[in-house]
Amino acid sequence: xxxxxxxxxxxxxxxxxTRAAVGAGLPYGLAEDFGRSSIWIAAGGLDPAxxxxxxxxxxxxxQSTLSASQTENGAETVLRSSGEKQLSTLFAGPSACDWIxxxxxxxxxxxxxxxxxVDHPFLLAAAVGALNSGSWExxxxxxxxxxxxxLTGQHGNWKTSLEGNENFQQHSPADVSIKSxxxxxxxxxxxxxxxxxxxxxxxxxxxxxVPIYEAWPIIYKxxxxxxxxxxxxSHKSGAGAGLVxxx
Amino acid sequence: MSESTxxxxxxxxxxxxxxxxxxxxxxxQTRLSFMRSLTRRIHREKWEFEKIRFDVDKDGYGVSVYAVxxxxxxxxxxxxxxxxxxxxRTDRVVAEVWDATFNLFDGVPTEADIKRLxxxxxxxxxxxxxxxxxxxxxxxxxxxxxxxxxxxLSEGKQPDVEFLASVGYLxxxxxxxxxxxxxxxxxxxxxxRPETRGAFQVELLTVYLFRWFTxxxxxxxxxxxxxxxxxSLNPEISKYLGIGNATGLGMAPxxxxxxxxxxxxxxxxxxxxxxxxxxxxxxxxxxSLFSKYLQRAIQHIAEWNVEDQLQTARILKTRExxxxxSNWFADExxxxxPFLWQRVMLFAESNFSLEGQELTVSLLLEPHGExxxxxxxxxxxxxxxxxDPAMRLTQxxxxxxxxxxxxxxxxxxEPEKQRRFWYYSEEKLEPRFGDRYADPGAEQEMPLAVGxxxxxxxxxxxxxSADISVGEFVQNYPEFRHIIRRVQTVVRFPYAEIxxxxxxxxxxxxxxxxxxxxxxxxxxxDPKSELWTRITMFQGAPLPDQFAAKESDEWAFPVIPVQxxx
Numbered sequence: 011x012x013x014x015x016x017x018x019x020x021x022x023x024x025x026x027x028t029r030a031a032v033g034a035g036l037p038y039g040l041a042e043d044f045g046r047s048s049i050w051i052a053a054g055g056l057d058p059a060x061x062x063x064x065x066x067x068x069x070x071x072x073q074s075t076l077s078a079s080q081t082e083n084g085a086e087t088v089l090r091s092s093g094e095k096q097l098s099t100l101f102a103g104p105s106a107c108d109w110i111x112x113x114x115x116x117x118x119x120x121x122x123x124x125x126x127x128v129d130h131p132f133l134l135a136a137a138v139g140a141l142n143s144g145s146w147e148x149x150x151x152x153x154x155x156x157x158x159x160x161l162t163g164q165h166g167n168w169k170t171s172l173e174g175n176e177n178f179q180q181h182s183p184a185d186v187s188i189k190s191x192x193x194x195x196x197x198x199x200x201x202x203x204x205x206x207x208x209x210x211x212x213x214x215x216x217x218x219x220v221p222i223y224e225a226w227p228i229i230y231k232x233x234x235x236x237x238x239x240x241x242x243x244s245h246k247s248g249a250g251a252g253l254v255x256x257x
Numbered sequence: 258m259s260e261s262t263x264x265x266x267x268x269x270x271x272x273x274x275x276x277x278x279x280x281x282x283x284x285x286q287t288r289l290s291f292m293r294s295l296t297r298r299i300h301r302e303k304w305e306f307e308k309i310r311f312d313v314d315k316d317g318y319g320v321s322v323y324a325v326x327x328x329x330x331x332x333x334x335x336x337x338x339x340x341x342x343x344x345x346r347t348d349r350v351v352a353e354v355w356d357a358t359f360n361l362f363d364g365v366p367t368e369a370d371i372k373r374l375x376x377x378x379x380x381x382x383x384x385x386x387x388x389x390x391x392x393x394x395x396x397x398x399x400x401x402x403x404x405x406x407x408x409x410l411s412e413g414k415q416p417d418v419e420f421l422a423s424v425g426y427l428x429x430x431x432x433x434x435x436x437x438x439x440x441x442x443x444x445x446x447x448x449x450r451p452e453t454r455g456a457f458q459v460e461l462l463t464v465y466l467f468r469w470f471t472x473x474x475x476x477x478x479x480x481x482x483x484x485x486x487x488x489s490l491n492p493e494i495s496k497y498l499g500i501g502n503a504t505g506l507g508m509a510p511x512x513x514x515x516x517x518x519x520x521x522x523x524x525x526x527x528x529x530x531x532x533x534x535x536x537x538x539x540x541x542x543x544x545s546l547f548s549k550y551l552q553r554a555i556q557h558i559a560e561w562n563v564e565d566q567l568q569t570a571r572i573l574k575t576r577e578x579x580x581x582x583s584n585w586f587a588d589e590x591x592x593x594x595p596f597l598w599q600r601v602m603l604f605a606e607s608n609f610s611l612e613g614q615e616l617t618v619s620l621l622l623e624p625h626g627e628x629x630x631x632x633x634x635x636x637x638x639x640x641x642x643x644x645d646p647a648m649r650l651t652q653x654x655x656x657x658x659x660x661x662x663x664x665x666x667x668x669x670x671e672p673e674k675q676r677r678f679w680y681y682s683e684e685k686l687e688p689r690f691g692d693r694y695a696d697p698g699a700e701q702e703m704p705l706a707v708g709x710x711x712x713x714x715x716x717x718x719x720x721x722s723a724d725i726s727v728g729e730f731v732q733n734y735p736e737f738r739h740i741i742r743r744v745q746t747v748v749r750f751p752y753a754e755i756x757x758x759x760x761x762x763x764x765x766x767x768x769x770x771x772x773x774x775x776x777x778x779x780x781x782x783d784p785k786s787e788l789w790t791r792i793t794m795f796q797g798a799p800l801p802d803q804f805a806a807k808e809s810d811e812w813a814f815p816v817i818p819v820q821x822x823x
Contacts (some may be wrong), residue, residue: 014383020445021437038704039644039731039738079733101735108646108728216446217388238698240684244691245351257399257424257501257791 014221020049023058023220026233032073033235034070036100043104043137044130050140052220053166054207056178059225064181065099065130066232074098074129078195080105094127096183103137106188112145113190120190131186132178135160139168145191153182163196166212169204262272264520266751268535269527273663276523278757282768283571283611284775285619288626288813289525291457292778294633295465296644296798297453300809302328306469306801309365313338315481317474320375323466324365325801327452332391333362334466337379338474348431348503348789350687355381355395357428361463363389363442381432381439382685388442391453392463394433396471399424399501404476406490411483415491421498422560422817425781425793429501435460441482448639456518456637456776461794468500468795489748495817496803499796502779505789506688509769510679512642515703516743516753517640522776523752525636526618529629533621534599537630544597546624550814553644554620555579557780557814565784571612577606578613582620623813642746644738646728653727653741654718657711660748663756664708665715675709675761678702690766690788706760710740780815786788 018026028045032038048058068074077092078101092099099131104127109123114174128134128150135148139162148160159171195201222229238244266272274280274664286293298304305326313319317338324333336359345354350598358378362370370389377384381395402416402424409416435457437443439805447453453462472495480487490498558576563569585591585604594600598621605617622629657665667674678693680701693699704710714737721730727745747753758764765787774782797815806812 017387017440019388019437019440020443022440037736037738039740039742040735042739042742076735078732080729102736105728105732107733108644111583111645112726112728114648216443219388219440234683236681236701237683237686238680238691238701240682241697244682244689244696245684257401257429 012132012223014223015226016222017219018052018222019219020052020216023048023052026229027058027062029236030066030229030232031100033232034066036069036076040076040100040104043107043140044100046140047103047133047136050166051136051178053212053215054168055211055215055222057175057223057225059229060175061136062130062133062180063159063228064179065133066207067228068096068129068181069098069100069175070232071202074100076101078105085121087121087123088165089123091127096127097125099128099130099133099137102128103134106134107137107141107143110138110141110146110188119190122187125186126190127183128186129183130181131158131184132160132172132180134186135170136160138162141164141213142166145193145195146188146196147191148186148188150184152177152180152184159204160194161191161201164193165209167196167206167208169196169201169206171204173205264524264749266524266527266753269531272751272754273756275527276752276754276756278755278759278765278768280611280615281755281772282765283615284772284773285612285616286620286778286780286813287526287529287619288810289622289633289636290638290776290778291455291628292461292465292795292798293810293813294455294630294636295458295461296795296804296812297630297633297810299325300799300804302452304328305806308473311331311473311477313474313477316340317478319373321470322366322371323470325462325466326415330363330450330452331365332462332466333365334463334470335360335362335366335374335378336377336467336470339379343400348397348429348791349505350382350432350507350685352395352431355379355431356398357467358395359457359463359467360386360390360394360441361392361466363391363447373715384439386440388440388446390441391447391459392433392435393439393441394430394460394463394467396428396430396467396500398428399426402425403475407478407482410476410490411487413483413486413488415488415494418494418497418817421494423562424501425497425705425796426468426499426501427475428467429503429791430464430467432507433460433502441541448637455633456522461538461777464500464502465798468498468798469801471500472498472800473613489660491818492800492803495800496797496812497815497818499780499793499798499815502774502792502794503789504691504770504774504792506679506766508773509766510688510703510705511770512755512773513707513759515638516642516747517750518638520747520750520753521638522636524750525632526622527752529622529625529632530602530618532628533625534596536598537595543624547620550620550623551579551583551586553816554616554814555583555767556615557815560817561781563783568784569781570612574610575612575616579611579616580760581608582613582617605777617811619813623774626810640746641741644727644731644742645745646726646731648745649724650681650721650725650727650730653744656744656748657715657718660751661708661711661744661754663713664711664758667712668706669709669712673762674758675706675760677760677764679705681718681758693760704739706758707740707743707754708758710737711744713737714740714744734796776799 024045027048031041031044075095131150155185307324310322341354406416781793785790797812799809
């Protein structure tokens with residue numbers, strides 16, 4: 011693997027990625043959720059720029075939409091794009107989290123949430139993971155027909171059937187379902203073999219930083235849209251102090 | 258003071274009173290300020306200090322490593338000093354060179370660490386750092402004082418203390434970055450360590466160590482210049498030397514972005530005040546200490562001189578206030594009644610300026626360490642803002658009416674009510690304060706206008722007849738997601754919001770800066786405009802070899818030391 015373009019702290023990920031999302035057209039509140047998802051990805055030792063860049067580009071280029079409608083059909087809640095475009099995961103993720111929050115007090119654990127035609131399914135799982143709200147199973151089929159799963163657990167732990175960076179980065183729309191899972195599922199036979207991301211990963215990353223590779227310029231370019239070009243006047247007086255200060 | 262329950266502020270000063278910009282901009286340090294809690298810990302835990310390396314030439318340029326050994330860990334200040342041209346010296350973020358640049362390192366650095374940092378630290382924002390570095394900072398000399406002190410010491414004389422007092426420091430920091438900036442360690446890495454859990458403890462430890470370094474640096478330069486004739490600084494003069502700081506707009510957004518943290522700071526101070534003023538009786542010891550600090554504060558304020566006309570007028574009024582308080586205390590009758598401290602506060606509120614009142618708060622806490630110092634342990638937070646999508650819109654509206662009436666009373670359709678905006682410049686990401694109707698960039702405004710956003714949210718809710726859930730509302734109007742999340746969170750924390758319009762044409766950022774700097778423990782506020790101020794930190798605090806003294810916590814309101822006649 012090439013050398014990273016930059017190694018970021020979690021705080022920098024929140025700062026740059028939140029504003030990159032704003033630069034791509036996301037309202038600030040949703041961008042904050044995206045920033046938190048990006049930290050969750052980074053805490054797993056993954057490159058959040060590589061994984062999120064396509065979702066940001068898709069929104070920026072209007073291939074995906076933030077416009078959606080949500081309906082309830084019995085036990086199922088369905089979120090679908092209002093038009094023909096793919097549903098941006100940057101909107102679907104927070105919507106799924108809101109649904110989880112609303113259902114948290116509900117004793118009926120058979121309810122589930124579906125988001126149709128989501129542009130980047132893994133990022134929906136990242137939003138649920140960042141919520142850190144117990145055990146949830148997130149499933150979708152990738153473009154090759156393979157079933158992909160993410161299982162979130164207690165204390166920020168999670169497992170996934172995905173392997174290799176390219177699978178996390180895969181950008182093919184899919185219908186995504188989310189359902190409550192028993193906490194015992196985490197150690198069940200079905201999941202025992204899957205890759206586990208735990209608090210230990212987070213501690214390792216805190217000690218070493220988050221390496222960001224080729225997609226960094228995409229993030230930074232979108233971030234830069236939140237900056238205001240400096241003028242002669244603002245350079246001189248926009249921040250108060252003089253340009254030569256002695257005492 | 259649990260963060261998970263509603264806060265009971267009965268018996269305390271109300272948020273409507275305390276969280277106004279005019280009062281926030283009149284704040285003073287208290288014994289709960291972060292510098293004070295740091296020096297108390299150093300004294301209590303008997304931290305040890307060690308100069309590990311001092312490769313500095315006759316002009317004061319080179320590399321040094323100063324370490325502090327706490328109970329469980331060692332932290333090291335690595336400093337690089339360089340020659341720079343006078344015309345390159347600026348307090349602004351846009352500066353590119355500094356007299357000194359430094360890091361606080363987690364542990365003891367290896368040669369490889371120092372070499373790596375020598376290539377990055379002098380570049381500051383343009384360098385990159387690792388989680389081994391907890392803090393990145395820089396400082397510039399007070400040329401006139403540094404040269405004066407070096408010359409005097411080299412000739413075997415002590416510096417002129419009156420001149421020294423007019424500056425107060427040998428160097429002033431112009432930025433102190435922590436919490437993951439430029440690749441440094443995230444706060445999460447150190448937030449569970451007892452010695453760094455409190456707010457801004459690593460940043461202030463860095464400044465404290467740097468103050469020690471500046472004193473040793475000037476003595477080193479003097480010694481090499483004067484040889485056998487040179488002398489060291491008198492310990493009392495050393496103690497009186499603080500570290501300067503120039504603070505600009507970068508500090509202001511922090512206060513808006515961390516409402517729960519700010520609540521915890523203010524709650525601690527107001528709880529402390531409440532504990533003191535509800536004491537029915539006082540002891541001779543606390544009375545004696547109060548009198549001692551009052552007299553010292555009077556002298557401290559008398560020695561506080563600035564060029565800014567508005568601040569000068571405020572200082573003059575505060576001097577009058579303190580003299581009034583001194584006279585009140587001289588009347589024996591006033592001391593005989595119960596609830597002395599409550600009557601002091603009532604007297605201040607009835608007769609003093611805002612600065613006088615806030616200085617009185619500081620004075621009231623000072624003799625009561627045993628009663629209030631535990632509160633310093635609660636001045637941090639891990640709470641983040643969270644959305645409650647299950648809440649109904651009518652409930653949300655009730656929260657707005659109950660907790661944000663201050664914002665709903667402002668007519669934001671008036672252009673002057675939102676003339677200003679905050680933004681990041683593309684030039685080194687410097688935070689700046691713009692005029693919405695004259696400057697470019699309002700579309701890139703930082704999301705800090707809480708009052709205006711609450712006002713707009715209220716108007717939108719008014720336009721919707723159905724009592725839908727917040728979750729449904731934010732699906733339709735995602736532009737309100739951030740402000741709803743904030744409202745739903747901060748209603749549990751009454752001191753979280755600044756109850757003023759921070760984009761008003763008349764808004765003075767300096768008020769925000771002073772509030773935060775007072776919580777740090779700064780003194781001698783010296784506003785240079787409405788956008789930035791200079792201050793002094795750790796002035797009067799014990800140096801590393803002075804902590805054994807019993808009174809090492811008693812450094813509030815430092816005054817000019819008496820000059821020895823030689």
